[in-house]
Amino acid sequence: RKRMRSHNEEEEEDEEEEEEEEERQREHPFIVTEPGEVARGKKNGLDYLFHLYEQCRDFLIQVQSIAKNRGQKCPTKVTNEVFRYAKKAGAHYINKPKMRHYVHCYALHCLDEETSNELRRQFKERGENVGAWRHACYKPLVAIAALHHHDIDSIFNSHPRLSIWYVPTKLRQLCHTHRNNTSASTSTSTSTSIHHHHHRHHL
Amino acid sequence: RKRMRSHNEEEEEDEEEEEEEEERQREHPFIVTEPGEVARGKKNGLDYLFHLYEQCRDFLIQVQSIAKNRGQKCPTKVTNEVFRYAKKAGAHYINKPKMRHYVHCYALHCLDEETSNELRRQFKERGENVGAWRHACYKPLVAIAALHHHDIDSIFNSHPRLSIWYVPTKLRQLCHTHRNNTSASTSTSTSTSIHHHHHRHHL
DNA sequence: AGAAGGACCAGTGGTCCGTA
DNA sequence: AGAAGGACCAGTGGTCCGTA
DSSP: OOOOSSSSHHHHHHHHOOTOOSSSOOOBBBBOOOOOOOOOOOOHHHHHHHHHHHHHHHHHHHHHHHHHHHHHHOSSSSSHHHHHHHHTTTTTTTOOOHHHTTHHHHHHHHHOHHHHHHHHHHHHHHTTTTHHHHHHHHHHHHHHHHHTTHHHHHHHSSSTTTTTOOOOHHHHHHHHHHHHHHHHHHOOOOOGGSSSOOOOOOO | OOOOSSSSSSSOOOOOOOOSSSOOOOOBBOOOOOTTOOSSSSSHHHHHHHHHHHHHHHHHHHHHHHHHHTOOOSSSSOOOHHHHHHHHTTTTTOHHHHHHHHHHHHHHHHHHHHHHHHHHHHHHHTOOOOHHHHHHHHHHHHHHHHTTTHHHHHHHHSSTTTSSSSHHHHHHHHHHHHHHHHHSSSSGGGGGGGOOOOOOOOO
């Protein structure tokens, strides 16, 4: 990556993204914020994080309408092409690794905003870092999936704002493992494990 | 590719595919046959061609159920993985270039079997080769698409047996070109090119 | 230490073109 | 000549790991 033009301090407390900047700063890291709370200092809050997902959706919609007008293949998901389009449109703060990293957090926000908000408040109060909050988002999602036959794909696909995002590998694995662990104590159970019995353990 | 073990004639008029064959013959070329007609000689008929698409569908369904049981991503289309699976399952006569080549012919068969059958009879009668028949399949498909706002994607996606196949590039282009040529003489016309004009058409 | 994101990589969709 | 299909290639989904 390009060298930074200096070390850290040429951009004192006022964070305006300079439109013509040629050596671009990394985005400020996220911190756990309550709903409606704006992060102070060189930090970004979680409302801003979720806003990025809405922006990606807008970019996807633009890419789709361009494709349709040209009679080309029309993406249904946020693809590399969409990330490229976002960058070209000036949204340099959007990138694929970041968006993929927090997809499941956004999913919880979409599917159960009450639970999501409560989790944010708890983790903020405890002073947890973003990584801990992010990790904690998996559990309520697995619980939601369990109510829908552990079918996380259909949950994503049924939600208009979520359906444009790929289901994260780890979330899918967690739902699957939970299904297998649960099925042992269920009457309809063991038929699922007779044949292809691949536990992908983790966590 | 591997050398053939001899030139052509070690497999006289009786075509049984040898299960253990190590040097595999190419499939016999297709000829234009009427519905129900079996090709004679070292040829394959069009009912057989369409049957290959049904076989691919069966392989896809198997791949899907394996993926679901393992909690993995579940393909909705006939992907490379499905072709690999088909080969592993012994269906060496199925390959991607061939299936992609004739997708639109199969599409016409699915969407308007009467028209498809009539076209086959005509081209057989005229003694046309497979390439000519294949080419002729585009036109009725474009006409069908025109009845559905030229949205060939939604036509494919609405049909249970067709939805697993990617829309061929050339068919999509033809539908798009036809839309543009047609819109000039339509009253609602030019608005389609003004801005982002999201037609979400569908059957 | 915790976190953002450039950049890599295995396997994809797409189809060309050497082969028969 | 007409046609079947191995094999290639640009751009994908996925995420690691050198960076700050």
